[in-house]
Amino acid sequence: MRVFTTFDEVAAASGETLGETDWIEITQERVDRFADATGDHQWIHVDVERAKDGPFGGTIAHGYLTLSLLPWLGSQIFRLETPGAKLNYGLNKVRFPNPVRVGKRVKGRAAFGAVTDLPAGKQLIIDYTVEIEGETKPACVAETVVLLLEG
Numbered sequence: 001m002r003v004f005t006t007f008d009e010v011a012a013a014s015g016e017t018l019g020e021t022d023w024i025e026i027t028q029e030r031v032d033r034f035a036d037a038t039g040d041h042q043w044i045h046v047d048v049e050r051a052k053d054g055p056f057g058g059t060i061a062h063g064y065l066t067l068s069l070l071p072w073l074g075s076q077i078f079r080l081e082t083p084g085a086k087l088n089y090g091l092n093k094v095r096f097p098n099p100v101r102v103g104k105r106v107k108g109r110a111a112f113g114a115v116t117d118l119p120a121g122k123q124l125i126i127d128y129t130v131e132i133e134g135e136t137k138p139a140c141v142a143e144t145v146v147l148l149l150e151g
Helices: 007-012 028-038 063-068 070-075
Strands: 002-004 017-020 078-080 086-095 105-118 121-132 140-149
Touching (some): 007 105, 007 121, 063 140, 070 078, 070 105, 070 140
Antiparallel strands (some): 017 105, 086 140, 121 140
8 A cells, every 4th residue: 555645755656556456346236236326227237137148148337337446446555645635636538448247356456647736736647447357458447637735
């Protein structure tokens, strides 16, 4: 676990891969709960019987479910304890190259990208990759933008 307490420490880690998480299983219960939370009950995610005859041989996680794991995955790799608020500012790009079949395990990898000065603090780019156990293509690649405000 890397802990960053100053803006200088964050800037010094720009371009550095920070680490990766342990594996986490994507269960049908997790997918169903995400479907309930978002209202996205497409059969490819929640209808186990119908999905057996679908394109992936079973249900798959929502892409946005995979994306929503990024904060938790990141918390397993690093912690930002810089002064002031930390705000999710958005995403520069997100791709879902490979669906996550229910029952598979995923893990995350994080790297700090560019760190830019702002009048109120810093802007940090974090590059995430969510890998699927036994698969060559990742489930998700995302470039997130975080604002680190001065105390």
